[in-house]
Amino acid sequence: MRLGLIGLGRIGAFHAETLTGLPVVDSLVVTDAVPAVTRQVADRVGAQAVDSPDALLAAGVDGVVIAAATDAHSALILAAVDAGLPVFCEKPVAGSAAEAVQVLHHVADTGVEVHIGYPRRFDAGFAAARATVLSGELGWLHTVRSTTLDPAPPPPAYVAVSGGIFRDCAVHDYDAIRWVTGREVVEVYATGSNRGDDYFTDAGDVDTAATVLTLDDDTLALVSNTRYNPRGHDVRLELHGSKDSIAVGLDDRLPLRSVEPGATFPAGQPYDFFMDRFHDAFRAELEAFTEVVAGRRPSPCTIADALETGWVAEACTRSLQQHRPVRIDEVRA
């Protein structure tokens, strides 16, 4: 199989290594808006370098992986599906849910498969949590707590086109809550603060956020995010039910230091970033995409599915701006 990869920044360069390591991938074609980056990554992984997305789409590839900056996603998805090529695109679908709706309609008309990247769906712990919830072992859920704390803030240029912390970071929590519980969000209340670098404020963004979600069965979910957690990349999901409670991310590499006298947990090297925390999940996710390209499975996370998560991020953005609870129906309208 011959694949194309557009965007070779933090996650794109990482995907280049994963893709060239998959036995099913015979060759990889790469491009980035910055030519020096294209050459550097192509040389490192042994890929073919081309100088534009158009050149990549014309290079005889069987499918396209998009890992460019968020504001480039929608145009690149449309160009690839118009060329009849299955797409894997990093979350989010677009810079806003309204733009994602346009992409949804256009892609539906082409019938080409698009897989949106939410790696937690391919993580062993999150998959075990989903199976446990669906088995009924927890009874009825009353409380879900989801945490994503980044060790260090992304650079100003990234923040400027990211869409804000809810669309960029908290979407992973919203998607995981939807996927693990099998429920939809009906209302949100979100707040945030800026105690870090000024460029978050300049971009109209916050560096720390908290969200309360009400699910359609009245389960309450609490989401916590920050860009400043130097102890490590802290990703956890707790699910508390009428019969039992479980947690994802509660292993020896949890980046938290207990001050309880005598406590020895957690004892391992803290996860330092998402490539480290979700290494195996990213590989499984891209393997799944190669099966989509081969026509052996449908997209495991369609644009329609990702758009539901997008509405939650949209409602949270509005809730922060207007300082009030926002129903998903309101933003969908």
Ligand SMILES: NC(=O)c1ccc[n+]([C@@H]2O[C@H](COP(=O)([O-])OP(=O)(O)OC[C@H]3O[C@@H](n4cnc5c(N)ncnc54)[C@H](O)[C@@H]3O)[C@@H](O)[C@H]2O)c1
């Ligand atoms: N699934 C995840 O866990 C995860 C993690 C990190 C990032 N992401 C997503 O991946 C995307 C990239 O994030 P990143 O951290 O690698 O950002 P980054 O800023 O490090 O890299 C983005 C790269 O895209 C290139 N680029 C921008 N527009 C382009 C275009 N039109 N054509 C070709 N290249 C273009 C830039 O030159 C840059 O090299 C974002 O949308 C982000 O939301 C997802």
